[in-house]
Amino acid sequence: xxxxxxxxxxxxVVLHGVKKIYQGASGDVVALNGVDLEIRNNEFxxxxxxxxxxxxxxxxxxxxxxxxxxxxVLVDGKPVDGPSGxxxxxxxxxxxxxxxxxxxxxxxxxxxxxxxxxxxDRLVExxxxxxxxxxxxxxxxxxxxxxxxxxxxxxxxxxxxPSLLLMDEPFGALDAQTRAQLQADLLELWEKENKTCFFIxxxxxxxxxxAQRVVIMSARxxxxxxxxxxxxxxxxxxxxxxxxxxxxxxxDIWATVYSEYLEERK
Amino acid sequence: xSKKDRAAKSPAPQGAAWVNLLYVVVSVAVVMLLWHIVxxxxxxxxxxxxxxAAVLKAFAAKVRTGKIWEHLGYSVGRVLTGxxxxxxxxxxVSFLMGWYEPxxxxxxxxxxxxxxxxxxxxxPLVIVGAGVGESAKVIVIFIAAFLVMVITIYGGVVNVxxxxxxxxxVLDSNDRxxxxxxxxxxxxxxxxxxxxxxxxxxxxxxxxxxxxxxxVGLGQMIQEASNYFNMDVVLMGIILIGLVGITFxxxxxxxxxxxxxxxxxxQK
Numbered sequence: 001x002x003x004x005x006x007x008x009x010x011x012x013v014v015l016h017g018v019k020k021i022y023q024g025a026s027g028d029v030v031a032l033n034g035v036d037l038e039i040r041n042n043e044f045x046x047x048x049x050x051x052x053x054x055x056x057x058x059x060x061x062x063x064x065x066x067x068x069x070x071x072x073v074l075v076d077g078k079p080v081d082g083p084s085g086x087x088x089x090x091x092x093x094x095x096x097x098x099x100x101x102x103x104x105x106x107x108x109x110x111x112x113x114x115x116x117x118x119x120x121d122r123l124v125e126x127x128x129x130x131x132x133x134x135x136x137x138x139x140x141x142x143x144x145x146x147x148x149x150x151x152x153x154x155x156x157x158x159x160x161x162p163s164l165l166l167m168d169e170p171f172g173a174l175d176a177q178t179r180a181q182l183q184a185d186l187l188e189l190w191e192k193e194n195k196t197c198f199f200i201x202x203x204x205x206x207x208x209x210x211a212q213r214v215v216i217m218s219a220r221x222x223x224x225x226x227x228x229x230x231x232x233x234x235x236x237x238x239x240x241x242x243x244x245x246x247x248x249x250x251x252d253i254w255a256t257v258y259s260e261y262l263e264e265r266k
Numbered sequence: 267x268s269k270k271d272r273a274a275k276s277p278a279p280q281g282a283a284w285v286n287l288l289y290v291v292v293s294v295a296v297v298m299l300l301w302h303i304v305x306x307x308x309x310x311x312x313x314x315x316x317x318x319a320a321v322l323k324a325f326a327a328k329v330r331t332g333k334i335w336e337h338l339g340y341s342v343g344r345v346l347t348g349x350x351x352x353x354x355x356x357x358x359v360s361f362l363m364g365w366y367e368p369x370x371x372x373x374x375x376x377x378x379x380x381x382x383x384x385x386x387x388x389x390p391l392v393i394v395g396a397g398v399g400e401s402a403k404v405i406v407i408f409i410a411a412f413l414v415m416v417i418t419i420y421g422g423v424v425n426v427x428x429x430x431x432x433x434x435x436v437l438d439s440n441d442r443x444x445x446x447x448x449x450x451x452x453x454x455x456x457x458x459x460x461x462x463x464x465x466x467x468x469x470x471x472x473x474x475x476x477x478x479x480x481x482v483g484l485g486q487m488i489q490e491a492s493n494y495f496n497m498d499v500v501l502m503g504i505i506l507i508g509l510v511g512i513t514f515x516x517x518x519x520x521x522x523x524x525x526x527x528x529x530x531x532x533q534k
Binding site for chain 2: 063064065083084085087088089091093095096097098099100108109112113140141142156160
């Protein structure tokens with residue numbers, strides 16, 4: 001893929017000494033303890049780690065849905081202060097509005113941007129076609145399968161044209177075939193429209209297939225353990241999974257994650 | 267991208283129309299038969315249960331004098347007035363409770379306190395304050411319906427899926443948009459449940475109130491008939507109350523189907 005090197009090196013996200021403490025009933029819980037991470041413009045970063053490692057907390061902080069207790073969170077050099085359409089989020093549980101049709105779900109944020117109706121219609125058409133659901137524009141979420149719902153959620157996030165896309169285990173609830181299809185779709189979209197992707201998953205194979213860098217987190221307290229560069233060229237396809245390098249990287253990351261898990265159980 | 271993953275279609279209808287009809291016919295027929303048996307002259311229970319024919323005759327007599335429409339009209343009118351006022355008051359109170367912490371903290375203890383008191387217990391107070399006229403009955407119905415609706419709608423407002431609110435926030439929604447475009451529609455199913463509960467508690471409270479004293483109304487009709495041991499009229503009154511309740515239910519369901527068809531219904 002041809003990407004402008006200057007643009008690639010520009011820092012999209014800077015996390016510096018990010019700490020998050022929750023006040024629980026039985027004392028304070030340290031969810032994140034000193035996370036430092038830089039994400040380049042248009043980079044695809046996956047985060048893996050055991051449950052309780054604070055990966056969702058990190059995403060919520062980036063989205064502006066939660067606030068760090070300490071440390072700096074910069075997107076485009078500016079501190080994150082509350083949610084914004086500039087930072088799109090795709091949730092594991094789809095989070096479609098069940099009382100709205102596919103069309104109105106995708107248009108939801110566009111109305112908030114006060115765009116003219118014509119422009120809204122054009123964008124809805126464009127993104128619904130991108131996820132191949134144009135036949136379902138007037139269907140309600142309950143009439144869609146899980147994979148289709150997640151495609152609507154993707155289209156809804158993309159329609160806002162965010163420069164940073166935050167995804168919290170978006171394919172975690174889907175079956176293997178649907179998941180493979182959506183991974184391919186996501187890669188295709190990412191290569192078409194330049195966006196920085198921050199993608200959380202517990203599936204190591206998914207992380208290696210999608211990401212340029214995989215961030216491995218540790219639990220209790222949540223922190224970054226290791227960052228692995230995935231030096232496999234794009235476009236990546238399902239065949240990529242069969243290559244030696246892929247297996248090597250996957251096993252390498254898996255070993256780290258698994259030892260974390262064993263450590264945790266002690 | 268594949269279009270192959272076909273939509274999981276909306277829940278199947280609960281069987282053909284004639285099957286539903288059959289169930290209704292069989293169920294009604296069995297109960298009518300039982301009624302016929304317990305009311306037949308040789309049975310001891312005939313003292314309590316007037317026969318279907320006697321009840322029908324009593325109904326026809328009241329229709330002829332037009333008295334039945336007066337009773338029915340007054341009762342339904344009181345229920346609808348008290349209920350409507352309660353609904354109009356319950357909507358803002360329950361949404362404000364769900365939305366604003368100080369409001370919730372102010373109201374919640376009082377709601378919990380009042381909900382344990384049967385509305386009929388307020389009757390002596392209401393009579394002293396508002397006399398024995400129509401407004402007294404409407405006030406008692408208002409109390410009954412308001413409490414049950416506030417509790418139900420409030421429960422819906424605080425149970426709105428937090429992920430949907432988050433999703434709206436990251437789509438550039440302000441508080442106003444989140445309230446009107448997420449919280450309100452997400453609470454609609456609860457509003458319908460509240461209306462249903464509110465109507466039924468309005469009706470039961472009213473009849474109970476009328477039994478303790480009224481000039482006219484279904485409850486009063488039953489009370490008067492029982493003084494003269496006219497069990498046919500008593501039974502007819504009871505049946506009418508049930509029919510009014512079912513009618514309310516059907517009307518609510520009619521609107522509910524249209525407004526909350528988007529819901530994922532749990533399949534049996």
